[in-house]
Amino acid sequence: MPAPQIQTEKENSMLQLTDEMKAAINSALADRVPLMLASVSADGQPQLGLRGSVHTIDDDKLGVWLRNAEGDTSANVAQNPRVSLFYRNPETRLAMQIQGRAVRPTDPAVVASIYDGSAEPERNADPERKGTGLIIEIDRVYQRGAVVLSRD
Template identity: 35%
Template sequence: MTQSQAPTIPDDVQKTINVALAKGLPITVAHTDPTGAPVMSFRGSVQAYSPVELSIWARNADGGLAGAAAASGPVALLYRDAAAKTTLNITGRARLAADDAERARVYEVTPGAEQSKDPDRKGAAIIVDVDRVQGMLEGTPVRVVVAAA
């Protein structure tokens, strides 16, 4: 990597995230509620959205994760595939999609199994601006600071 290139989410990490649901391994997403209490849930819709962003389609637009995104709250994501010796810890800030085009794209990259649970697209399109990715990918250490935390 040259000095002019900004760090990005490695391609192999993006691919791993994108097939998580198909492998039966939804990603755990953590955020805080309005009182500051931690909340965790499995999310099958997490996908690589860009080299520095992930997307999540939250079927409940009034739910806690959508609320955390509306407040640009911090989030943490955890992926674990013991058989593949892979554990990924990802941190960043969630935000709601900026416009209708971004919202539509988040829905379109969401796996079909998740789309079928919200065919009317009533959910919330969430973008995670990734700060860090760390852990192990098939037994090889991964540590990337994507953005200044």
């Protein structure tokens, strides 16, 4: 069965992650370098968390499985969808900061596809699927302090 189509507000994007970026993100947990996800609470407090479930959905979207559906990240993006992710692999010397907007999908098929796209250790940590998914539409990617990809 094909994965469900995930619709977001900016469908005509020219932003496309490179194959190297996609491969790095998709193998981050296996490579022992999970991405750091930053969001901001309703009172303006930044919060960080390591996310082993981050994976690419397509050229400009990431999926993230949140094991705690009502946790800080979920609550934060409900108030302010702007998020940032940081990836760094010292062995390959690849680093990138990704900025985008997160949304919690309500379509059960989309939520299931985010869970299914997560790394096996992450799925095994939530076998009852009590968590929820996030879709992050990427707005820009920075490397070495410069914007290398942008929706603008």
